[in-house]
Amino acid sequence: MKELDEFLLARAMEHDSPTLLFRLACEYLISAKVIRPGPVTVVKRVAHAREVARRETFDRLAREFTDERRAGLDGLLVVDTAIGMTRLRWLGKGPVEAVKTEIAKLEFLRGMDAHRLDLSVLPAERRRFLATVGRRLTAQALARRDPERRYPILLTLVAQSATEVLDEVVQLFDQAVSARESKAERKMRGALAERAKAGEDRQALLDAILAIVADPVVPDEQVGGLIRGERIGWERLRAAQSAALPPLPRDHGHLAALEGSYGYLRQFTPQVLEAVPLAGGNAAADLLAAVRILRDLNATSARKVPAGAPAGFVPARWRGYLQDAAEVGDTSAYPALLGVVRAAGAA
Known part of the structure; x- marks a missing residue:
């Protein structure tokens, strides 16, 4: 036995x-x-x-059950007037679309040092079981349980929630940036389609010019006269020249289409960069340095990117925007910041 x-x-x-x-x-x-x-x-x-x-x-x-920790755990079972419910129920609510809401949860859990809890003394299955019990029971049911049963349940719940909420913040941020990028891509494709329509006359003109230039019967000395004269004419040439479109950037205007989403991204990107710890190897050194610069800019409400800011992590198709901004001395142009934001989101 x-x-x-x-x-x-x-x-x-x-x-x-x-x-x-x-x-x-x-x-x-x-x-x-x-x-x-x-x-x-x-x-x-x-x-x-x-x-x-x-x-x-x-x-x-x-x-782990110090007096301060016990008070904090018991506080989860009391209705918080600021949110109109118990923190236990608040933490148990699934992730919402608002990134700021999940960041608030993350900051609350970190205020309880939940992210530093080491519960490896318990088997993983035991931890999962206790956290599941904590989510299933109401605050009243947990409050009625004796401390030896209540505190382990609440402790494992907040420890697991700290990890899960961090994952949810990263996921929601990635979804938000990806959605705006997809929207910008659709906008870019629409602009390319309009550009193609507007260029039909120029394409027809090019075909007419090529028909003259490539015709072996037409002598070289008559090519210019035919183009400017009876076959095409100056009027058509000048009209095509006045309707000339600027050359497309390397990404066909994809990043430029994101400009309209910059204000939306700014609503939560500073909080995400502040709340989510980022780490990486030598290959990510430039990206991490850029994120630190962004954090400093957000903390001081500054907008100008300092000289010498790293840009090696920015995709090649977007570097032209940075070069254009540098040439005109615009150190607060949206491409520089959006390039960092998008790269951070991808990381």
């Missing part, structure tokens, strides 16, 4: 289901070639293992 208790305790630290533990106990007895006791006896050993697992869980986490 002692060996059975030890086996059940190890399993109970991973799984709390009585049915599962009963079945595992029976399988253990079969493998040990022991005649199974009566079902009531096995059920009692399962209940004993679950109770010992509960005490063991609390004992392993006891060092």
Whole structure:
């Protein structure tokens, strides 16, 4: 029975289901070639293992339950007038489209040092089980539980929430930037289509000129006269020249189409860059330096990018925007900042 208790305790630290533990106990007895006791006896050993697992869980986490930590965990069960609900329910609400809402959750959890909690003393399955219990129970139900059961549940809940909310912030930010980039791409394609329509006359003119130039029957000395004279004429040539369009940038105007989304991205990008820690190897050094510059600009409400700011991480198709801005001395042009924002979002 002692060996059975030890086996059940190890399993109970991973799984709390009585049915599962009963079945595992029976399988253990079969493998040990022991005649199974009566079902009531096995059920009692399962209940004993679950109770010992509960005490063991609390004992392993006891060092985390300082007076300040207990007060913070109990505060999750009290209605917060600022949000009109308990923080427990607030954290349990799924991610919304507003990035700022998830950032507020992340800052709240970090205020509780949830991101620094080390719960490796508990098996991963035990941590997941306790966090699931915390999400399933109401604040009133948790408040009625004794401290040895309540605090481990709340502690694992906030620790897991800190990781999940951070992932949600990154995901929502990526979705927001990607959606605006897709919208800009559609806008760019529409502009290219309009440009193609506007260039039909010039294309027809080019075809007419090529027909003259490439005609082997027409002598070279008559080519200019035919183009400017009877076949095409000065009027058509001047009209085509006045309707000439500026050359397209390397990305066909994709980044320029993002200019209209800059104000929207600015609503939450500074908070995301401040809240989300970024790290990388040597290849990401320029990108990380650019993010630090952005953070400084956001903190001081400045807009001018300092001289010598790294730009090696910016895609080649966008570097022309940076060069154009540098040539005219525009250190606050949107392409420079959007290039950093998009690269950070992609990272």
